[in-house]
Amino acid sequence: MLSERRLEVLRAIVQDYVGTEEPVGSKALTERHRLGVSPATIRNDMAVLEEEGYIAQPHTSAGRIPTDKGYRLFVDKLAGVKPLSSPERRAIQNFLEGAVDLDDVVGRTVRLLAQLTRQVAVVQYPSLTRSTVRHVELLSLAPARLMLVLITDTGRVEQRMIDCPAPFGEVALADLRARLNSRVVGRRFSDVPRLVQDLPESFDMEDRPTVSTVLATLLENLVEETEERLLIGGTANLTRFGHDFPLVIRPVLEALEEHVVLLKLLGEAGQSGMTVRIGHENAHQGLTSTSVVAVGYGSGDEAVAKLGVVGPTRMDYPGTMGAVRAVARYVGQILAES
Amino acid sequence: MLSERRLEVLRAIVQDYVGTEEPVGSKALTERHRLGVSPATIRNDMAVLEEEGYIAQPHTSAGRIPTDKGYRLFVDKLAGVKPLSSPERRAIQNFLEGAVDLDDVVGRTVRLLAQLTRQVAVVQYPSLTRSTVRHVELLSLAPARLMLVLITDTGRVEQRMIDCPAPFGEVALADLRARLNSRVVGRRFSDVPRLVQDLPESFDMEDRPTVSTVLATLLENLVEETEERLLIGGTANLTRFGHDFPLVIRPVLEALEEHVVLLKLLGEAGQSGMTVRIGHENAHQGLTSTSVVAVGYGSGDEAVAKLGVVGPTRMDYPGTMGAVRAVARYVGQILAES
DNA sequence: TTTGGCACTCGATCCGGTGGAGTGCCAGAT
DNA sequence: ATCTGGCACTCCACCGGATCGAGTGCCAAA
Numbered sequence: 100m101l102s103e104r105r106l107e108v109l110r111a112i113v114q115d116y117v118g119t120e121e122p123v124g125s126k127a128l129t130e131r132h133r134l135g136v137s138p139a140t141i142r143n144d145m146a147v148l149e150e151e152g153y154i155a156q157p158h159t160s161a162g163r164i165p166t167d168k169g170y171r172l173f174v175d176k177l178a179g180v181k182p183l184s185s186p187e188r189r190a191i192q193n194f195l196e197g198a199v200d201l202d203d204v205v206g207r208t209v210r211l212l213a214q215l216t217r218q219v220a221v222v223q224y225p226s227l228t229r230s231t232v233r234h235v236e237l238l239s240l241a242p243a244r245l246m247l248v249l250i251t252d253t254g255r256v257e258q259r260m261i262d263c264p265a266p267f268g269e270v271a272l273a274d275l276r277a278r279l280n281s282r283v284v285g286r287r288f289s290d291v292p293r294l295v296q297d298l299p300e301s302f303d304m305e306d307r308p309t310v311s312t313v314l315a316t317l318l319e320n321l322v323e324e325t326e327e328r329l330l331i332g333g334t335a336n337l338t339r340f341g342h343d344f345p346l347v348i349r350p351v352l353e354a355l356e357e358h359v360v361l362l363k364l365l366g367e368a369g370q371s372g373m374t375v376r377i378g379h380e381n382a383h384q385g386l387t388s389t390s391v392v393a394v395g396y397g398s399g400d401e402a403v404a405k406l407g408v409v410g411p412t413r414m415d416y417p418g419t420m421g422a423v424r425a426v427a428r429y430v431g432q433i434l435a436e437s
Numbered sequence: 438m439l440s441e442r443r444l445e446v447l448r449a450i451v452q453d454y455v456g457t458e459e460p461v462g463s464k465a466l467t468e469r470h471r472l473g474v475s476p477a478t479i480r481n482d483m484a485v486l487e488e489e490g491y492i493a494q495p496h497t498s499a500g501r502i503p504t505d506k507g508y509r510l511f512v513d514k515l516a517g518v519k520p521l522s523s524p525e526r527r528a529i530q531n532f533l534e535g536a537v538d539l540d541d542v543v544g545r546t547v548r549l550l551a552q553l554t555r556q557v558a559v560v561q562y563p564s565l566t567r568s569t570v571r572h573v574e575l576l577s578l579a580p581a582r583l584m585l586v587l588i589t590d591t592g593r594v595e596q597r598m599i600d601c602p603a604p605f606g607e608v609a610l611a612d613l614r615a616r617l618n619s620r621v622v623g624r625r626f627s628d629v630p631r632l633v634q635d636l637p638e639s640f641d642m643e644d645r646p647t648v649s650t651v652l653a654t655l656l657e658n659l660v661e662e663t664e665e666r667l668l669i670g671g672t673a674n675l676t677r678f679g680h681d682f683p684l685v686i687r688p689v690l691e692a693l694e695e696h697v698v699l700l701k702l703l704g705e706a707g708q709s710g711m712t713v714r715i716g717h718e719n720a721h722q723g724l725t726s727t728s729v730v731a732v733g734y735g736s737g738d739e740a741v742a743k744l745g746v747v748g749p750t751r752m753d754y755p756g757t758m759g760a761v762r763a764v765a766r767y768v769g770q771i772l773a774e775s
Numbered sequence: 776t777t778t779g780g781c782a783c784t785c786g787a788t789c790c791g792g793t794g795g796a797g798t799g800c801c802a803g804a805t
Numbered sequence: 806a807t808c809t810g811g812c813a814c815t816c817c818a819c820c821g822g823a824t825c826g827a828g829t830g831c832c833a834a835a
Contacts, residue, residue: 124828137778142829160784160828200597236576240588248586248596250578256596258586259538334672335690344682352673462797475809480798498797498815 107134108144109153110177113165117413122162167378167412174375174416181417183425191429198433201254205330208406208430213333215422218410219355223365224328225253225403225434228289235283237276242266247316253403253434261316264308271306275313292318327362331355340411350385365405368393373420378412388412392419396427398434445472446482447491448515451503455751460500505716505750512713512754519755521763529767536771539592543668546744546768551671553760556748557693561703562666563591563741563772566627573621575614580604585654591736591772599654602646609644613651630656665700669693678749688723703743706731711758716750726750730757734765736772
């Protein structure tokens with residue numbers, strides 16, 4: 100276990116490095132923080148911290164910079180979550196309240212988060228499986244062509260075209276619509292498969308294939324596939340990364356375009372509470388010099404999706420975490436109201 | 438007017454500079470292009486081209502690079518559109534044909550375009566005003582709460598929640614739905630306002646406010662506001678820009694996030710045929726060192742939206758234009774089929 | 776355990792010199 | 806007229822050496 104002062108030294112190193120972006124030395128530390136000891140003592144502490152793997156030297160005779168492990172300790176033990184100032188809170192609320200629909204809410208959220216943290220913001224659309232069904236609508240566009248529309252309690256709407264194996268009458272359509280709704284409205288999407296399983300059996304032989312097609316579309320395309328929408332913003336903030344641009348930011352941009360990767364990243368974030376993944380803790384190659392701060396948000400007590408930011412490992416963790424948490428809360432409120 | 442050979446020299450300069458990314462001198466030119474004259478002659482030509490403003494020197498005793506004006510002349514007079522190879526064409530077709538819905542088509546298109554041109558791709562969703570109505574649906578979610586769903590012939594679907602001033606019966610709802618559809622199905626969105634103008638009058642006094650609200654939502658939110666969706670991809674290609682990164686790419690990333698700016702940019706592109714905007718021809722500040730190649734695409738003869746790429750002014754214009762044109766055509770085909 | 780002192784390391788920065796690509800100009804050839 | 810070869814000149818890019826300074830590790834003393 101590290102002594103109290105050594106932890107204090109680590110905290111100071113992280114803070115200074117985040118601020119200055121330059122390796123920090125023993126002398127500078129004693130000048131900017133009242134540690135009450137001489138540089139020589141700090142040097143000894145630093146040697147220990149380095150041996151333990153919390154800090155590293157870019158090269159001999161340079162200052163130290165925190166390692167991923169160092170940031171990890173900092174986040175876990177040394178730093179809290181910095182609450183936002185009340186003007187900031189008010190600004191968030193004002194900004195989000197103007198939203199007219201779900202797309203707008205998500206769009207505003209991503210912009211807000213990017214601006215607040217000055218980093219890349221990622222917002223996942225409320226997931227279907229964790230939402231409940233508000234309404235299912237079936238429209239007949241042509242004799243053998245239907246449109247399926249799904250509306251969730253979070254305001255999300257999804258639709259799919261369906262080509263039927265056989266023409267489907269208006270009566271049967273109304274019947275199917277009514278039965279579907281009576282079974283699934285108010286239920287969670289994850290329960291839908293179980294709830295509609297036996298539905299085809301109650302229809303005429305001739306209509307069963309069509310009913311099955313509709314159900315298959317509902318299950319395959321909607322419940323499973325559309326899990327994965329998300330929005331990204333603030334990529335311009337990547338330019339504040341470091342001086343050795345192309346090599347660092349290129350893979351990050353590539354990773355950001357791979358929505359699948361990002362979704363996995365967000366998915367790995369713990370179900371409740373805020374998750375911070377630092378540097379190499381991120382599985383993806385291109386993101387080994389970035390940290391991801393993510394948290395779930397939802398209209399009720401339960402998370403229906405995640406949001407977060409991606410930034411350099413050298414980031415202001417307390418501030419970022421504060422902003423992410425605050426935004427998630429307000430978005431949850433907005434969703435609950437609508 | 439410039440002599441034939443001087444134009445040839447300009448073409449050679451553009452081609453070499455695009456290839457090597459380095460200022461090109463007289464000697465190198467004679468070596469890589471059979472111009473049939475000596476470097477000294479080329480030097481004289483270059484002096485003239487520079488005087489006319491087509492090329493410039495980064496500094497004394499360096500080679501020349503094309504100016505925006507030079508690229509302009511190159512694009513207008515010296516270069517054609519390079520058709521894609523047939524493997525490329527086949528790849529495009531295969532890639533686009535797997536799309537399941539409009540979102541997917543647009544998503545695939547943007548990825549395809551980015552990969553093909555190795556630049557940033559921008560694809561606008563088919564615009565509403567230039568599409569026709571396939572179906573309008575009204576759902577009752579709660580006594581005084583409706584959902585309006587719009588389906589276009591390009592497969593685009595839009596929806597809006599409507600809070601009614603008064604409860605609205607199922608009968609009246611069915612009536613409104615039927616009347617709406619009979620009036621607008623198959624018509625262009627731009628005609629919708631005219632077509633529904635007198636609709637409230639045919640309803641009972643008590644229902645008129647609600648009908649008006651529905652129509653207002655239809656017109657304001659859908660026809661006007663949702664003009665502006667677009668998708669961007671391939672931002673990682675920005676890293677191939679130049680060596681002086683942050684200063685150049687930052688404003689570009691910022692501009693790309695301002696969808697309004699991009700939409701204006703695409704909008705300015707001529708209604709028919711391909712448009713190339715080079716460097717300072719772009720109104721927006723952040724894009725003065727980029728060129729935009731855009732073209733309209735649509736399911737029929739008429740363009741319903743635009744797509745294009747944003748890249749450095751130093752780009753392979755013939756190749757880029759070829760790719761953009763080819764992709765636009767195939768997307769048009771796909772849309773027409775669905 | 777802390778402190779001051781000291782020698783050492785190593786990147787960053789600043790020259791001065793060199794090489795080479797490219798230019799502009801001019802006089803002669805075509 | 807136009808093109809060409811020659812020539813002097815400019816200026817960037819590159820290299821090696823010198824210097825500077827922040828920072829370190831170690832040690833002996835407090």
